[in-house]
Amino acid sequence: MSGVKRSIRYWNWIGFRVIGLAIAFAVAYGILFGGMDGSLEEMLRMGSYYMVIFGMLMGIAIQVSAAQCYLQQCFSMGCKRKDAFIGLQYTNLLIPVVLYLLAFVIQRISENAVGFYDWNMDTSKRSILLMYIVGTLIIEGVGNIVGMFCFRFGKAGLVIFLILMLGLCGGVGASFVMLCNGDSFPKAAAVLLGNGSILIVAAILVYVVCSFLQYRMIQKYEIHA
Amino acid sequence: MGSLKCENVKKTYNKKEVLKDINLNLEQGKIYGLIGRNGAGKTTLLSIMSSQNPQSGGSVTLDGEKVWENQKVIDKICFSREISQMSGFGQNSLKIKDYLKAAAIFYPKWNKEMADELVAKFELNPKKKICKLSKGMLSMVTIIIALASEAEYTFLDEPVAGLDVVARDQFYKLLLREYTKSGRTFVISTHIIEEAAEVFEEVIMLNQGKILLKENTQELLERAYHVSGKAEDVEAATAGLEVYHKEMIGRSMGATVLLKEGESLNGQYPVSVQKMTLEKLFVALCGGEV
Structure with missing residues (x-):
């Protein structure tokens, strides 16, 4: 098996562990926030909503864990820098795709099974998909850099990460308040995504630049512990 | 190979x-x-x-x-x-x-x-x-x-x-x-x-x-010796050899010698010569003076 294949296999394993964790949290949040009025529909609505949100956010979490832990393990077991970098990008693709598809399947099954159509984030809508792609690319691009910051600057990097996470959590909280107040994401997304293709190109650029910087830092990555 | x-x-x-x-x-x-x-x-x-x-x-x-x-x-x-x-x-x-x-x-x-x-x-x-x-x-x-x-x-x-x-x-x-x-x-x-x-x-x-x-390892230990005795005798017995880690205790001296091929200690001086363990040899070579 080639080095890239082994790296993909390794990151596949790590990626699915993270996906499992994200699903567990989404289900817990769905029950916690959606179960307030005891309806199954509300739980499904909130659960699938958080699945999409976590799909966007998990990129940063995996990059920070990678810098602190998994990259060391990879390199100490004979993985090449280049292959580890490819594996990291694969994980960045795997997690959001699986979580989005899962949310999509849950929503479609729910629509057919219980006739529920009132989603916070309807994954079948183009605007939501566009927002998801743009958000994920930017967050994961930033995550690539934050992960390397954590490795390079230790605790200071972690502080930067925590500040960013607090900001993101604030965003998630604010979105929840918006939802509670009756606003809907598709409307906001429609405004934001008036120029969808430009946004996607900009997000891809952010991701590519951040990943290039990450690659340069991975090349210099040294194992000390 | x-x-x-x-x-x-x-x-x-x-x-x-x-x-x-x-x-x-x-x-x-x-x-x-x-x-x-x-x-x-x-x-x-x-x-x-x-x-x-x-x-x-x-x-x-x-x-x-x-x-x-x-x-x-x-x-x-x-x-x-x-x-x-x-x-x-x-x-x-x-x-x-x-x-x-x-x-x-x-x-x-x-x-x-x-x-x-x-x-x-x-x-x-x-x-x-x-x-x-x-x-x-x-x-x-x-x-x-x-x-x-x-x-x-x-x-x-x-x-x-x-x-x-x-x-x-x-x-x-x-x-x-x-x-x-x-x-x-x-x-x-x-x-x-x-x-x-x-x-x-x-x-x-x-x-x-x-x-x-x-x-x-064996060849190294076979040519490593610890020589001890009166300082002047040790100096004389080891003259011209590769000597490491000289230690002075009062008028006595201890020194580690690594013999090269064809070399030997000068046997006409009353010194004590002992074989060395790898650990002692390592200390002698890398330990420096205390």
Whole structure:
């Protein structure tokens, strides 16, 4: 098996562990926030909503864990820098795709099974998909850099990460308040995504630049512990 | 016969030269002991030879092919690093089974049966987190990874640190069993020199980033002597020889001598001459003056 294949296999394993964790949290949040009025529909609505949100956010979490832990393990077991970098990008693709598809399947099954159509984030809508792609690319691009910051600057990097996470959590909280107040994401997304293709190109650029910087830092990555 | 070769290898960290022009040739099918004081550069050297970290200068090749970022070559090398105890974040938050699973993915010749057998032999709980393990248990994990990797060149960094005497004995037996069966090359870095000396076919001494010597262990010990007596007698008996670590106790003197081929001690002086152990020789060569 080639080095890239082994790296993909390794990151596949790590990626699915993270996906499992994200699903567990989404289900817990769905029950916690959606179960307030005891309806199954509300739980499904909130659960699938958080699945999409976590799909966007998990990129940063995996990059920070990678810098602190998994990259060391990879390199100490004979993985090449280049292959580890490819594996990291694969994980960045795997997690959001699986979580989005899962949310999509849950929503479609729910629509057919219980006739529920009132989603916070309807994954079948183009605007939501566009927002998801743009958000994920930017967050994961930033995550690539934050992960390397954590490795390079230790605790200071972690502080930067925590500040960013607090900001993101604030965003998630604010979105929840918006939802509670009756606003809907598709409307906001429609405004934001008036120029969808430009946004996607900009997000891809952010991701590519951040990943290039990450690659340069991975090349210099040294194992000390 | 294949060989892993370092030519003029240098390593600097923030302008500090940790390895200075290292030239080393590791032949296939031998057990090497790598000994040196703390900070001598042992781990750095092994990490460079296994392509885990890049060198600042020089080259490392295996059978003429460069090692750095060369998967074909890296697949033949396993450097099972010493795992240090830290809590919380990092590699230590993983479980033993996670370590073994990662090893199974990355090492092309991973022997799962052997890994399972060793986990059972060392009575380790695979579900236990690395940060919860004792120092001895951490050493056991590094030993399992090294042996089960079945890599042609296997490096172990402080494999017996924290192990009790029974476990150390088990390790040496396992190592010799594997060596006899496979003919793999092992490089073992250790501070417990005396115990391991019998296992080392060759010893490599590293001092302040330089290779002090690399020699067959028995041949080295056969030419190493500790000479003691009155200072003037010791000086006379060792005149013209390679003398290390002179110690003065009142009017008496002790000195370590490494004889070269054809050399001998001057026997006409009343001095006491004793054979040396590898540990004592190491202290004499690397210990410096107190």
